[in-house]
Amino acid sequence: MSTQIAPPKQPGADRKELDQVVIRFAGDSGDGMQLTGERFTSATAFFGNDLATQPDFPAEIRAPAGTIPGVSAFQIQFSDHDILTPGDAPSVLVAMNPAALKAHLKELLVGGLLVVNSDAFDKRNLDKVGYDSNPLEDDSLKSYQVYDIAMTSMTLEAVKGVGLNKKEAGRCKNMFALGVISWMYGRPLKPTIDWLDKKFARKPELAEANTKALKAGHAFGETAELTAFEVKPATIAPGTYRRITGNQAIAYGLLAASVQSKLPLFLGSYPITPASDILHELSRHKNFGVRTIQAEDEIAAAGMALGAAFSGHLGVTTTSGPGLDLKSETLGLAIALELPMIVVDIQRGGPSTGLPTKTEQSDLLHAMYGRHGESPLPIVASYSPASCFWAAVESARIAIKYMTPVILLSDGYIANGAEPWRITALGKLPDISRDFTTQPNMGDDFWPYLRDDVTLSRPWAIPGTPGLEHRIGGLEKADGTGNISYEPENHELMSELRAAKIKAIEEDIDPLEWRGDEDANVLVLGWGGTYGAIGAACRSLRHAGKKIAHAHIRHLSPFPRNTEDVLGRFDKVIVPELNMGQLSKLIRAEFLIDAQSISKMQGQPFRSSELEQMILERM
Amino acid sequence: MSTQIAPPKQPGADRKELDQVVIRFAGDSGDGMQLTGERFTSATAFFGNDLATQPDFPAEIRAPAGTIPGVSAFQIQFSDHDILTPGDAPSVLVAMNPAALKAHLKELLVGGLLVVNSDAFDKRNLDKVGYDSNPLEDDSLKSYQVYDIAMTSMTLEAVKGVGLNKKEAGRCKNMFALGVISWMYGRPLKPTIDWLDKKFARKPELAEANTKALKAGHAFGETAELTAFEVKPATIAPGTYRRITGNQAIAYGLLAASVQSKLPLFLGSYPITPASDILHELSRHKNFGVRTIQAEDEIAAAGMALGAAFSGHLGVTTTSGPGLDLKSETLGLAIALELPMIVVDIQRGGPSTGLPTKTEQSDLLHAMYGRHGESPLPIVASYSPASCFWAAVESARIAIKYMTPVILLSDGYIANGAEPWRITALGKLPDISRDFTTQPNMGDDFWPYLRDDVTLSRPWAIPGTPGLEHRIGGLEKADGTGNISYEPENHELMSELRAAKIKAIEEDIDPLEWRGDEDANVLVLGWGGTYGAIGAACRSLRHAGKKIAHAHIRHLSPFPRNTEDVLGRFDKVIVPELNMGQLSKLIRAEFLIDAQSISKMQGQPFRSSELEQMILERM
Amino acid sequence: MSDPIAMATQGRGVTEASDGVGTLTRKDFESDQEIRWCPGCGDYAVLSAVQNVMPELGIPREKIVFISGIGCSSRFPYYMNTYGLHGIHGRAAAIATGIATARPDLQVWVVTGDGDGLSIGGNHLIHALRRNVNLKILLFNNQVYGLTKGQYSPTSEMGKVTKSTPFGSLERPFNPVSIALGAEATFVGRTIDVERKHLPQMLRQAAAHRGSAFIEIYQNCNIFNDGAFIALTGKEKSQNRIYIEHGQPIRFGPNNERGVVATSTGQLEIVDVAEVGEDKLLVHDAHRGDPGLAFSLSRLADGPTTPTPLGIFRQVEAPVYGDGMESQLRAAAEQQGPGDLAELLMTGDTWTVD
Amino acid sequence: MSDPIAMATQGRGVTEASDGVGTLTRKDFESDQEIRWCPGCGDYAVLSAVQNVMPELGIPREKIVFISGIGCSSRFPYYMNTYGLHGIHGRAAAIATGIATARPDLQVWVVTGDGDGLSIGGNHLIHALRRNVNLKILLFNNQVYGLTKGQYSPTSEMGKVTKSTPFGSLERPFNPVSIALGAEATFVGRTIDVERKHLPQMLRQAAAHRGSAFIEIYQNCNIFNDGAFIALTGKEKSQNRIYIEHGQPIRFGPNNERGVVATSTGQLEIVDVAEVGEDKLLVHDAHRGDPGLAFSLSRLADGPTTPTPLGIFRQVEAPVYGDGMESQLRAAAEQQGPGDLAELLMTGDTWTVD
């Protein structure tokens, strides 16, 4: 149900105009910061800015209240022009307690705006995070513009009449904070109020209290004459939009692939951060005929997906690094069986359990080579939250057409990050269906490995098809008949065919695009979730007069057919990655180009500013 | 119990002199061809030739008797000079039945010698393998020198008095065959007779019968005046020798590493072809304090080895490709824990179950990159049966000194292949022991990740050590204390340290050696079991006047520190591998050298002659 | 928009059943591949029994799937002229779960070994049984690893000397029936490769059971573990085979002279029928909800060397995993209407820019 | 040449036990790491009980090792001031098997969850139990995946609505005690996080058992599955807790008015004591060789929502895997002499070239 609204009236002329703002909401896990951020985002989207958001969950389930490990944050960047990332350092920090302040202050821009809930700065909370004195009272915050607001008490005051107990009432303080910030940035309240009404339809007193707190915050902003800003709406392509996270987009993309391939979707998965949400989301769409199984482990999950594929479903398994390790052997079997299957890997910080809630791009070489034997497969990488939709459909298209498992690489950053998404017109989605084989293909016989001349892909005949009964397995098999074969020449032939089949996909995928200066000497080559940061860094460098170009690889295996040509145009190729140079290794090996690696291994995305600096140093 | 023997008297002057011979014994699985080959080998070793051998087992356990899948073969090359491989095509084929003939004839050199047991060429056996007419009677064998000998009947005749039943008596025919071949090549019978006496000490009638058959065969050769040949003893470095297979050498190497490191050996393993024999061998040496567990699967096997390592043992796990897949996640944990551990991978034909009994070198990239996250580890590769001993000790040395898991790559070819081995003088084995930490290392505290300045390796304090109680795990940990740390900078630091630690090993391993023409333009670069074939091919090319050099990498991670220098000396680097170019990929990525790949994917080793040709084409 | 649920259950393009189901013969279930087991291997007898029983089931060949892992026994699917998949070691139950759940219209058989199913594949097996996935699972128990040439397995007796235990195994064996019952299995049976009548009976009943049917088949590996079941197949077999049958008192012996009773301390005992009287004998109740009795029966023999129950230990009705899945799909489609992609994408907060 | 067997069992450099074992206190077992469980989590109570019991065991701290997989409960080792290893998901039992087998001088505890131990790690668990490795295994059963934020687990009840089963789970749960017994476990117990007396008792007995001791601990996850054990911890707890004790008749209820009997059909039944008479009650026999009774007891409750046995279901002596290993090593060294590398290399056919 799309809601069409007219942009609100232009805020008064006393508002200071800005072209872009980065706000971070930070508080205790129990403070509802994710929700606050999301509501602010919705209002911002309604208002018409371009935007991108990023949550920052605590690593623990629920660390003790008021401690640093328990801090949860949400960042949004919005602007009057198109933007590519949720922003580097915030220019505005909302800190609901001392822990949030301590955890995030170091990132706030000098001179930035700091909005704090002064009620939470009592001795107990200060002690918990080791503040000897109250930072609101000493002058440790003097480089910032501080608004210390007694949010809790004002909230309690505002909701007094509603009949909540104190704990419940206090919980509304996030709406107070949202009210304050909404006033400061001229965001409409109505979308939030509507949402509250709907959300608390069964508990109208909560809807009322939260609305009151929201309005009170807004009124406070106005009364206290906090500085007010204006960020004009951006020029945005017409269409209907929604916000989408990367994991949601993968789930929807898989649903779309199921519809477009006319194959029922089958997901075998085992929960793991940060991939579990795809399982959660797909489990909800049973009316699409989606079968989801929470398997006993990742090996079983992959095995089930493969079994489903054998029987004619779109078999998918979703996981993160440690789970990908466990799927290696089954992937090898899928390669030998030549069955379509999609393995989604939401990368996180490794090795081993590593940094489970943090992002990284360090599974690329594992995806490429992480199986014994020569076992090539296609790899598709999403590069932004919304692109995950495309990546899922594209992975399915390749898997089905070429009868091969495909690895889709995403990462924790884009999995949880969100951006506005112009909802794809369904009519434009490709038809990725293929016919099952239903008739003998070799006289009266059915040969399961009789390949298509062009795609080299084998026929797909599923159980239930009379007359095509056949057996396949992981032992080497004779090309054509598929019977077990230990023949030396056949093994070589099959190895070459398996490789050639994957290589040939390069003719069937989009060529590599690049954008930037025609006469640039330097190409920044990226892949995956660094897209926004690289784009922003390059944009900024070009504004500063540097000649530079950016290309982003979405197919890592095989590479787009023109990759060598594109790289060859430039004297220097710089490859920023959230790993220790994995794509750059592949580029070097494949094209003998002295690709320069920029590496960051901090569990955090690149900030576009730091990346700009790092690129500059290498130019 | 070494047996010192004088070389036998020079055979009569009527013997045709040869500098080298390749004999293949082939028969049904039940015909005892492995044993025949091994006995011939022993006699040959006693005689003083240089030699190398290779068994060729059937892929099935015991396919029906007389069928092609049931054929078992054994090849030996021996010579008057040092040789590097068991030979390409045989110049002599012993075929005990039609199946053996059919399976192996195509490899016999034209003009070669064919010794067949004509008794086995009855209609039934011929039918089983689809011979329409008896090849001994039509002229399909006219390009060979055929000796068709009624071995079964002559054997029955020879052993008549001993009192065996017909089946038992017939089983002695392999000794008859051995007698024939021994006569032809002037091998002494005594070592075999001694061996028979010992082997059948409890069944003297079997010893007697087999000896009679052996002598009968020998006598037949003489009487029938079969052509007799002479291959003079080779000039061989003095010392005591034994024959050793690659898998035996790994087992012994691990035992040696246990002794030299003063760490009890702990093997967790799950049976898999062609690695199981290491488990079998080590299970026999309990008096060395070796603990072997046949785990429930490969994951458990690796986990057990890791647990043993944590508690101060030399933890080892042995497997082949599919098992390596399953160990990925545990390897990642070992990398995070920084504990020593050895994973032995005996490579076989892949992907998936592939060609389980055949050889391949296709797990290199998997060993290098087959784990999620940045998870570097050292890789050592053996390159001949005897070198497996060195590789095991070297792997242990590196693992212990640098507190890291190490992957040792061997392959099915050298695992089962055998060669004479000059028994390493024990005194020369390096001391690879290290002290456990027993005292606090940071004031009164113990920091499990306080690194050694030089090796970057962390201390090893094992349970049972009072005062050093500590906890380690797979989550990222603070350098030094080892406490869980989600700090961005620490993760980068730890990632770099883990990488630097592995890289630094290059200073501590032998530089890359090459041999060949000083002024050669072309370097043939190999690794692993292709050593012999490449060496022979290069030798032959040099004999033919080509300028060429050969280097063989034994440390694949990190590469020897001078690798770039060595490669840089040559205009062209050619990399022959039994895979689709895995080392060549690494070389290209690392050194930006346009390494040319020679690839063979037939489950078979390179023949030196075909390799010679392939190199020539690329020179 | 197409209906993916219907698609799934019927299979596109495969809705027409083949003709002449009723006229199928054993031959129709033989594939053209040469059988590669050792001469004398017990696997032949099982293959033969399965091929004999198949035509009786009245299921078209194309609706039958055989899934296996790796091992000698796991070569089975190659010899069946049905759909088949020879998987990887230990994972047959997982792969089969995917198939059975995706395609409730198929009859899915799993062939596994004591190594494949109980060593590396133990977890998938117990989870499939717990879920009660619609699978017919044949575990060929030869108490050894055949394909890798003779190591002990999780069902090998303690002290067994094998290639990997030259001084004798130190491990206590699993009792496959006990572990299956402990894992909530709804159908658990046991039989022997050479049982020409009993084995086919078991197969038929397994085929008829809705949910997971697990059958342990004692299978002789004449190469690496010859005679492991000699107590049940050799001269003394009539003294050692305890056939259990639902609703029947449990008695055995050449003249049915021995029997089983339950004591007041909750224990089963083997007794002389003459001594205790026929009416005291325990009547087997395979349909009892509580698996306690079945479990106790599985403990009567300590390895197949003493009197050993054969037959169906347990056979109860319970929710089948795949059925539940289908009902949820149907219910969702009925309540929410079939999935509409465009509508789905429009859920949540949307806004329109003109 | 050194003696690797002695090396192994004593540990080089670690032969001297620390002083003052007898004077250790709870504090000595607390590590300096901040505890990161949710406030109110049942894990705290178990940690506290373990830390309380440790000093009683008379084992020096350095000889104790805690091994875990991944999950909330698996953070446990970090909080114990002993040796510890936080492993990977599901593999704790395997890693611990390596430690216990390599080092029989250590006391090895395994801490695992219902997901870690019964889902991904089910196989290692059952094999460790079968082998009777010398491990003390604490399975924290909260019937949910805590760390990954609330999916169902293999012990969750059917129909459970969780993040991954918005329409209710379709899976029949495992009964951890049944599966352990089916896997030949020699010691199987069950207790509850909040049982301040019973839990420590169980820990003590597990510590005293030679071989694998398995304890299922019902643990409340107040965030994702609050109240799962309310029948046993809430108002009606006295009606639902059946404490079983070896040698004692099984009775329960606020006034001990109910009890358990075994019928002649081999079934256990809950009865009114008044009706059947005290002397008919089943006397619990945890030491019985046959696990049948223990198994039947594990089936009394169909999930912890009805009267549920707590205590030790089974405790029998059986060969311990590690002990067998040590004897083989000793026997080999005695019979063959300690291994001599030079001699070993010289075995087989050797020849000398001068």
Ligand SMILES: Cc1ncc(C[n+]2csc(CCOP(=O)(O)OP(=O)(O)O)c2C)c(N)n1
């Ligand atoms: C991952 C993996 N590990 C090990 C093997 C080697 N392997 C093949 S079959 C087998 C065991 C076979 O025993 P069982 O399942 O009892 O079957 P049987 O041959 O006795 O019928 C093993 C260990 C493998 N193929 N894959």
Ligand SMILES: Cc1ncc(C[n+]2csc(CCOP(=O)(O)OP(=O)(O)O)c2C)c(N)n1
């Ligand atoms: C290989 C792998 N798969 C999945 C995960 C994610 N994961 C971590 S803990 C867990 C389950 C936790 O449940 P349980 O064992 O019951 O422990 P609890 O948190 O409830 O104490 C999962 C699925 C992982 N860390 N590694």
Ligand code: SF4
């Ligand atoms: S090894 Fe044993 S189980 Fe395998 S085929 Fe031969 S007899 Fe049968």
Ligand code: SF4
């Ligand atoms: S999520 Fe549950 S199990 Fe985990 S710490 Fe919180 S309350 Fe405990």
Ligand SMILES: [Mg+2]
């Ligand atoms: Mg077996």
Ligand SMILES: [Mg+2]
């Ligand atoms: Mg849990």
